[in-house]
Amino acid sequence: MRMMQNALAGALAAQAALNAASQNISNVMTPGYSRQGVVLSAIAPSVGDPHSAGSGVDIQSIRRFNDQYRSLQMWQASANMGESAAKQGYLTQLEQVMSASGSSISGGLDNFYAALGAASVEPSSLALRQGVITEAGAMAQRFNNLNRVLSAQHASINEQRTALVTQVNSLGGSIARLNKEIVAATATGVNPSGLLDERDRKIDQLSGLVDVRVVNQNDGAISVTLRAGQPLVVGDSSSVMSTEAQLDGSQLIKLSFAQEKFTLNGGSIGSQLGGLNEYEKNSLKPMEDAIRTLASEVAGRINSQLAAGFDLPTTAGAAGTPGKALFVFDAQNPEAMLKLRPGIVAEDxxxxxxxxxxxGSGNLQKLIDIQSQALTVPGLGTVTLSDAYAQLLGRLASESQQNQSSLATAKVVRSQSEQDWKSTSGVNRDEEAMNIVEYQKMYQANMKVIAIANQLFDSTLAMFN
Known part of the structure; x- marks a missing residue:
């Protein structure tokens, strides 16, 4: 009977819809899960059957509700957040070290020149002279401490970069594998929703490491590239990213895909990996150059001026001898870039x-005047010795504040993009509960039709008994 066939098709359709709704509810807390639903369509009447309303209902497909545009927005927000987050930890650490009273080079310079000023009252006092040497050593130690922090940040960035590259390769390989499985599932008629969700989660994780662009392919696979176009995943193949150490201690990032090789820069990478490169190139290296220049200028100018003066003879009535250096500067020594000349004593x-x-104090006054002399510092131009460090710190604080603002904005955008994605692709408990009730009614109604059809069939048979 047509009536029973229609009802059976309706019951099976309702059962499929209930299964989809139950799957949605069971995954309501699963990160990245895209809700599913049954797409139904009426089956047209058979040819030559003008009095038939139709042949029931057909389950066309199990639809995965996923808004690709909102997924792309979410991934872009993740990349923007990753770029700012990668820089902020280093900016905050450096700002705290440079501004702390116990490690500020500005404070060390002030203390050193205060000791010179005190010695100008009684230049022959060995105690006051020793005070100058003590403060000179303390100032040198501040330079060295800051230089060690800068060197440690370089090492930390190299380690973090290497770890991120490993993660990028792992995620790229996973996406390529999922591409292959999705293409196979689609070709054989298997529902690939779970695989698609897993692939989207991998892309989301990848976008937190590098800024990616995603393009869908006709067979269900995707291509993933960096924002400058270098390929990360094409079909079931993925690239290999690596780091290459340079003589100066820095690293180059290389990308190999098939027979092609690329050298990447921060501008083509983005996200966390690009943020590290940008901080190292635009913040850390310039600060390192500026601090080393400042230390070199302090040592060079003080030593040159001392060489123009005369020391304090140890024998009464003897003449002074030309001055000796106070500092030794070595840019290649991260532990002791600036130090006192070995064997220096107060009389020197x-x-x-x-x-x-x-x-006399004629040369001492010229030493004090060095504080207000102009010098050229990379990134600052011509400044006085007393102002140079303050300007470096001010520039760093401004950069840190701007990055904090960018990070806060990126977090808000990421959160909003997640909510936008959930509004179309996520599971709504109330909606699914309503669907279950409606599809349950649909199932019960079709089963009732089957029962009535059975009664009619039995009644028809009874007429012939």
Whole structure:
């Protein structure tokens, strides 16, 4: 009977819809799960049957509700957030170190020049001279401490970059594998929703490491590239990213795909990996150059001025001898870039401007004047010694504040993009509960039709008994 066939098709359709709704509810807390639903269509009447309303209902497909545009927005927001987040930890650490009273180079310079000022009252005082040496050593230690922090950040970035590259390769390989499985499932008529969800989760994780662009292919696979176009995944093949150490301690990022090889820069990578490159190139390296220049200028100018003066003779009535260096500067020594000359003693300080005036302060005053002399610092231009560090710190603080603002904005955008995605692709408990009730009624109604059809069939048979 047509009536029973229609009802059976309706009951099976309702059962499929109930299965989809139950799958949605069971995955309501599963991250990245896209809800599913049954797409139904009426079956047209058979040819030559003008009095038939139709042949029941057909389950066309199990639809995965996923808005690709909102997924792309979410991945882009993840990349933007990753780029700012990668830089902020290093910016905050460096700002805290440079601004702390116990490690500020500005404070060390102030203390050193205060000791020189105190010595100008009584230039022949060994105690005051020793105070100058003590403060010079303390200032040098501040330079070295900051230089060690900068070197440690370089090492940390290299380690973090290597770890991120490993993750990128792992995720790229997973996406390529999922591409292959999705293509196979689609070709054989198997529902690939679970595989598609897993692939989207991998892309989301990847976008937190590098800024990616995703293009759908006709067979169900996707292609993933960096924002500058270099391929990461094409079909079931993935690229291999690697780091290459340079002589100066930095790293290059290389990408190999098939027979092609690329050298990547921060501008083509984005997200966390690009953020690390950008911080290292635009913040850390310039700060390192500026601090080393500042240390070199301090050592060079102080030593040159001391060489123009005369020391304090240890024998009464003797003439002074030309001054010796106070500092030793070595840019290649991260642990002791600036240090006191070994063996320096209080009498060596050449405060006098003439050999026959060993207790004079003519050269000492010129040492004090160095504080207000102009010098050229990378990134700052021409500044005075006393202002250089303050300007470096101010520039760093401004950069950190701007990045914090960008990070806060990126977090808000990411959160909003997640909510937008959930509004179309996520599971709504209330909606699914309503669907279950409606499809249950649909199932019960069709089963009732089957029961009535059975009664009619039995009644028809009874007529012939």
């Amino acid at each position: 300080l050449a405060f006098a401007s003439a050999a026959d005036k060993p207790g």
